[in-house]
Amino acid sequence: MAAVAPAAEPLAAAASPASAMAALPAPAGELSAEEEACLQELERRLEENPEPAVSEHAREDRRCRLLRFLRAWSFDVNAAFKNMHEHAQAWQAYRMDAITATDELDERSCFYVCGVDLAGKPTLIVRPGAHTQTSQEDSVQVARR
Structure with a gap:
């Protein structure tokens, strides 16, 4: 019988917020020459063909946002630009x-906001079994709230 590897430590118990933040990618200033070239290419393409306006973009540093998309696509400029x-x-x-603060769902609903993650972004609890569908339109309206 083969030996079984020990179970991975749960995320909550595995790391403190400080050690979890240390596992994040390198800061924007620490890019390789190739990564910096990809960033500049993405910036050039966005100048030629800007993405549609999104209010949340004003809350995030532009360079960090571009790097987030580039890192998500392993510095594939075409894929990051498209995404x-x-x-x-x-x-x-x-x-x-x-969406306004009054659109916030309460905790008895099938989904609601519950705190924030380590980066300060809201987390969402989804409980699909808590929704009793009366019609297809009802389900669509619940999802759009």
């Missing part, structure tokens, strides 16, 4: 800028 445009279009299609 940035798709993200902004989806943001507008779902009217994310129209």
